[in-house]
Amino acid sequence: xxxxxxxxxxxxxxxxxxxxxxxxxxxxxxxxxxxxxxxxxxxxxxxxxxxxxxxxxxxxxxxxxxxxxxxxxxxxxxxxxxxxxxxxxxxxxxxxxxxxxxxxxxxxxxxxxxxxxxxxxxxxxxxxxxxxxxxxxxxxxxxxxxxxxxxxxxxxxxxxxxxxxxxxxxxxxxxxxxxxxxx
Amino acid sequence: xxxxxxxxxxxxxxxxxxxxxxxxxxxxxxxxxxxxxxxxxxxxxxxxxxxxxxxxxxxxxxxxxxxxxxxxxxxxxxxxxxxxxxxxxxxxxxxxxxxxxxxxxxxxxxxxxxxxxxxxxxxxxxxxxxxxxxxxxxxxxxxxxxxxxxxxxxxxxxxxxxxxxxxxxxxxxxx
Numbered sequence: 429x430x431x432x433x434x435x436x437x438x439x440x441x442x443x444x445x446x447x448x449x450x451x452x453x454x455x456x457x458x459x460x461x462x463x464x465x466x467x468x469x470x471x472x473x474x475x476x477x478x479x480x481x482x483x484x485x486x487x488x489x490x491x492x493x494x495x496x497x498x499x500x501x502x503x504x505x506x507x508x509x510x511x512x513x514x515x516x517x518x519x520x521x522x523x524x525x526x527x528x529x530x531x532x533x534x535x536x537x538x539x540x541x542x543x544x545x546x547x548x549x550x551x552x553x554x555x556x557x558x559x560x561x562x563x564x565x566x567x568x569x570x571x572x573x574x575x576x577x578x579x580x581x582x583x584x585x586x587x588x589x590x591x592x593x594x595x596x597x598x599x600x601x602x603x604x605x606x607x608x609x610x611x
Numbered sequence: 612x613x614x615x616x617x618x619x620x621x622x623x624x625x626x627x628x629x630x631x632x633x634x635x636x637x638x639x640x641x642x643x644x645x646x647x648x649x650x651x652x653x654x655x656x657x658x659x660x661x662x663x664x665x666x667x668x669x670x671x672x673x674x675x676x677x678x679x680x681x682x683x684x685x686x687x688x689x690x691x692x693x694x695x696x697x698x699x700x701x702x703x704x705x706x707x708x709x710x711x712x713x714x715x716x717x718x719x720x721x722x723x724x725x726x727x728x729x730x731x732x733x734x735x736x737x738x739x740x741x742x743x744x745x746x747x748x749x750x751x752x753x754x755x756x757x758x759x760x761x762x763x764x765x766x767x768x769x770x771x772x773x774x775x776x777x778x779x780x781x782x783x784x785x786x
Binding site for chain 2: 434437438440441442444445447448449452494495496499
């Protein structure tokens with residue numbers, strides 16, 4: 429085979445490699461579809477849940493296809509995001525009643541879940557001494573997964589999740605910053 | 612050779628992780644041995660080129676599934692060997708159909724015919740073995756050290772050869 433044929437073959441093989449990765453990524457992200465379906469069935473606002481779920485699935489698949497740090501962040505990110513998701517879905521069916529009437533527990537549940545998710549992502553990131561792409565990827569997936577449930581009373585739930593998540597990340601980020609300085 | 616094998620293992624691991632920068636180098640390192648294996652097995656340049664191309668496509672399509680704890684070359688060779696076997700089988704089948712249709716014999720020199728049949732039979736028998744046995748035998752053929760060496764490799768090779776012999780006997784009734 430001459431070099432032109434080899435270049436052509438290399439291009440064809442590269443395409444096959446990318447398709448192979450894509451197929452694997454779609455298979456890998458399939459369990460998230462089950463989570464999205466369950467969340468949409470339980471949630472009060474299934475349309476928002478489905479939009480956030482679609483974003484989670486698409487970004488998760490893209491990360492798995494791309495590989496490297498983002499690929500390694502998919503599992504910890506989604507696992508961390510399940511905490512605020514479950515908290516929010518449970519809070520959907522509870523409310524606190526006082527003298528002035530009843531209020532939903534969605535925002536506090538999302539904020540608390542966000543703190544736990546932030547702590548979890550930071551802990552895994554520090555444990556693996558991961559690069560910034562891992563932190564960014566895991567955080568975005570955790571937030572998107574959590575947001576599927578936190579859209580329960582509009583976007584204030586999602587804001588609560590974001591604030592909680594940021595607060596949860598602070599100790600991990602500080603440990604990383606000071607750990608790097610000391611070494 | 613060992614260094615090249617270690618380099619390929621490391622590059623395959625990076626490619627499995629999604630590091631596209633090493634793609635061209637992996638392609639270069641694999642193409643030569645895969646093409647040579649196909650020529651040896653198929654005894655025909657055109658068929659060998661076809662089989663090697665198909666094999667390269669399959670190997671790199673499965674690059675993400677590559678197990679980093681195992682050597683890359685025997686793994687790739689096993690896929691290529693399988694591809695050659697499939698092509699040889701296809702040709703044997705086509706020849707049988709042609710022979711039945713035209714009732715022609717003696718078109719090819721007898722020696723070549725026997726050689727091709729023997730190769731196809733050996734590849735078919737090889738295909739009946741487990742992937743581990745196939746890898747061991749292909750690695751032996753290419754003098755590639757597998758993940759184990761010394762007595763373990765000898766024992767593994769002996770067992771694989773024994774199983775190949777039994778399979779050959781079962782399929783064709785002779786050694």
